[in-house]
Every structure is written in C-alpha cells, then in structure tokens.
Amino acid sequence: MTDACANTKGVDVKNGFNPAFFLAPLLVAVLAMPVRVSAADSMAVSQELDVALGYVGRATTLQNNLHVGPLSELNADVKYVVSPQLNKDLLLRVGAEWQRFSFWTPRAAATPDTLQQGNAILGLDHQLADQWLMRAEVQPGMYGDFSQLSWRSFDAPIVMGFVYLVDADLQWSFGLRVDVRSQYPVLPAVGVRWKFTDVWTLNLMLPNPRLEYDVKDKLQAYLGAGIMAGTYVVGDHFGDDRGLPQLNNATVDYTEVRLGPGLSWKVLPNLTLEAEMGYVLSRTWNFFDQHIDLSSKPVPFLQIACHARF
C-alpha cells in the first residue's frame, strides 16, 4: 500500500480511501440492530450509536516549517455503547469505537496515510451526590497507522468527567483525559452548558463546544468548534519509506481544531442528524519524541453525523 499512485490532478498520493471506510460504519449499525430491537422497550438498558463522516479539503502542509505539498483528509468515526443499569445510581458502559483519518498525503511528507483507532469502551456512570454525576471510562485498543498491528500500538486512555447540575438550564462539567503515551499525558478541561435565554444555549462542553440557537423544537442551528485528537504509533518501516528512519515506530500526537456553523435536526425523539461546515483552523502531526512537527494551513471542511439513543 505504499506504492505511489497519481490522481487526475497529478498530485502524488500514497494511499486511496479504503472501502472499509464506508463499510465499517454500516457494519456496526447493522450489528447494533438486533440489540436495538430486543432492548427497545427495556428502560434498564440504554444504547448509543454515533456515526460521523467528514471531509477536509486540500491544504498546504508544512513539515518543520517547510512546504511539503497539499493534503486532504477523509475521516470517519463509529461508536456504539450499551449501558445496562446496575443499580439506581450506577450504570455500566460497554462498547466499541472505530475512528479513522485517511490522508491523501504528499509523497515527501512525513504525514501518515492513515491514523486509526479500534478500541473497546469500558466504564461507569454514577450519581455521586444529589447534583453530581460522574463518568469514568477506559478505552483500551489499538492506536496506530495499522500498517502492521503489534502490541506497541496498544494504548488505554482514560477519560473521567464530572457534571454538576445546578438546574435545568445550567450545568458545569470538569473532565480529565489521561494518555500516558501522549506528549501531554494529562489534559484537564472545564465546560459549561448554560441555556441563557429561551432559544440560546452556550454549550461549552468539550470536545464540541457550541453556541446553539433553537430555530424550532426539532431544529437547532449552531456555531461550533470541534477538537479531534489522539496519540498513535506508526509502523516499523514508516520512517524508512519517507527517508526518515528515526520515525520508525514513532509516536505521533494528532490534533485537529475546527470551527464552523452547523444544523442539528431531531428527526425522531431518539435520532439526531447533524451537518456542519466551516474551517479546520489547525491540524498538527507532532512526532514529539523525534522533534518532527507537521501542520497544515486552514482549509474548509464538511461533516455529517448521526446520533441515535435507544
């Protein structure tokens, strides 16, 4: 898969988009269906299915401040979680997530062709006190470019979040993400959801803070940001293929920051479709161990997503 091929515009790319890209979300959705039917009337078991697909246009990419050519991206994320109630205040969370970034990468660049994660989700939701809710989640799985899978790709980030419920219109959140392989192993976050008028909500909850406007009961417009980030390990020969042998088996922190308007449509009480477009303000591939840093210039993006709760 490392052979170069040329697209119609003559830009060298090392990898096309894999059909699995589209099939995997479909597969997860289909697998979720029997559970959905059997658990549809059970109040003690809840299920979440989130699917997102996005395209980021071609952007000039810099490697240690040197131009290495244009790069575009397709990304997909599928997440399914089943949550049985263990007791009045405690819910178990068990599920799986698959996320993939595919980059149409310039030949000379040290950007990976793909970054993927396939992980399990194991966690708990708990009501700590009258106004406090807690979520603790570990996401063990493989995080890499998937050119070859080895235990070096294994990681288990931990996500913890606490929510303080003031009332129906105001909630605070306090979160923590721990990933020992990242350049920043501990990332704290604070968020708030504040419905400050009958139609406006400041929903500053990471990773998708938004200013929301209720157009109708079932339609919401928003101006939102989005942060997609992860830590991955590239393959044994990743560096050799790029003339940078120090990048063999290297760890890379990938971060993408987006900003743009979107629409959220509640098709059914438990099914929401979203579409947003805007600008990816920043994308960075940081091989922090090897001091090689890549970034791309701001570029438009388009994303669609579906969130089901049943």
Add this chain to the structure above:
Amino acid sequence: MRRLLIFLMVGLCCAVSLKALAQGSDSLAGLKQFSDFSKIDITRLLEGEILTQRGPLMNFPNGISSQLCFAVPTSPAETAKRLQKWDPTRCKSLKVYVSHGLRDPCELKEFNSLYLYLDPGHRPIKWLLDQTLATSACNSELNLTQIEARELACCVGKDASPKTVGACWARLLFARASGFQRNGFASTLLYEFGEKSVNPASQLRSLLQEQVRITREFAPLLQRAGLVSGGAGISPLRPFYFWSLFEADHHATLTLGAVYELNLGDHYQLLNIEYYVSGTYYTSATLYEIWPIRDGGRTGSLVWRGDLFAAPLLRFTKGIERIASGAIMIQEIKKEVRCFQDSLKTP
C-alpha cells in the same frame, strides 16, 4: 409532701418530653415505613435542610419520580391549608404566570383573564400561540382530542391575537374542568395526537402502580379522590380546583388541577394532580404527608413530598440522561419547596 411534689414535677416533665419524643418518633416511624428516607434529623430539617431521593427506574417508560422531605414552622393544619392556597406567581424563579382557583361548579368567566397573560413577545407564550394556530382537525403538537383540535382550529381561525386565542382556550379548559367536576377521573379525555392516544388518568394510575408502598400509605386518599379503585361506599373528597399557566421546558403550558386533602387526626395527606396539561408533558401528581414535630422549643410540621411525572420524551431518555433528568427534576422541585418555605415567613 415536698418530695412528692418534686416526684410529680419530674414525672410531668418526663411525660411531656416522652410525648414530644413520641410525637417526633411517630412521625419518623410513619415516614420511614413508606418513604426512601432512612435517616432523618429533625433539627437539621427545621434549620432548612431539604432531603431528596431520586425515584428508581420505572417499568412505565413515560414515568419519573422523586421524594423530598422538609420541615416548616407551621402546624400541620396550617401547612396543609397553605400548600393548597399559596401563590407561586410571587416566586419568579418558578415561572408561573398565573394560578387561579375555580368554584365548583366552575363558570366560563373564571377563565376570562387568561388572554391577559398571553404576551406574544415572550418566547414560551409565542410557542403556545404558534402551536395553537398550527392546530388543525387532524394535526396538533398539543394534548387534545381530535374534536377539541377541530373546535380550537375553528375558533381561532387565522386570528392569532391573544384575546381570540385566550377565549378559545378558555372554552376548552372550561369544558374539561366542568367534565372533571361532574364525573372525576372517569371524564378525562384522551390526548389523541401522539404516537398513541394517551389518557392522563391512566398515566397517573400507571405511575402509582409502581409505587406500592406509597400507594398503600395513601390508599384512603387515593380511593376517596377516585384515582384508584376501592372507594365504593366511601364519601368522595371535595377537592380545591384550579387552572394555571406556567413555563415547562421553555414552553408556556396550561393545566387544570385539583388538590385533595384528607385529615387523619394529628396529620394530613394531600394529593395535587393535573388532570389536564396542554403540552410538553402528560400529567403529574404530587403527594404530601404532613405530621406535627417538635424539637426542643421549636414546633412545626414534617412534610414528605412525592412527585410523579409522566412525559412522552421520557420514553426515549435512558441511561445517564435519565438519571440526570431525575436529578434536575429534584433541583426544580427544591426551588418550589424553598419558595413555599419563604411564603410561610409572611402571614
């Protein structure tokens, strides 16, 4: 003689304190029997603490429940009276626009002031006006029968003025209230525009069915109110009727309700039900039990409050979202309790 006097005085003091203790412990024992509260500190309650318990997950998918326990410095009789008659419009955070008592039998003119509160500049009210205008004989987002929807659509026509909409709603509410005053829960009409037709009285019964201990505790009250069977041959209670307009989930909502009171000697039971709700949710019931308490030199009432609530969206609210809904519901009810406690500070 002097020894006898001292003995009698000590005996009298003991009897008084034992009586006080018994009064407190009787209330607590009674409360612990049916409620979710196992530890109660009367002193802390009298200082303003409000105990809360989110109800367990129900099999009834539209239902959610909670329990609260608090104290007030008034006697049970006074507390029961104030709970029925207090004016929630004085407490702005509750977002109640109007709450109006009704005579029995009620008259249409008792709803005449409704239009005064339909300010279209206020977004939640505009929602109600828009939904009223959008109602047709075969489609509505509101809780109506098809006949009511047709009549409302004909009545309003294309006139969105508060006066017209208010008058049309007044007729609809008057018809529902009159029917309930004549025939009680047997007369409650269906909400016919959801996925399935819904009867608010059936929803209330489904909510109660899962609260076995509570239903047992309040059986005489529920039977005499006509909400559960077993009241045959017992004189029905005469409730206090009311209509109100308030904000629920940022939507203006009209309700018709009734409060039933049962005097059980030294303590009281109350049932506040909404037998009609115009939209956003289906119905609710609030139960109160009020006992006398004494702590040192302080006297007052120990109040247990149970809230049962049915809404269409709860069917789709599961997992942590449902737990959060229950926790938020409790915070909103706490606001109401604090407002009620504050209202007792003024005569």
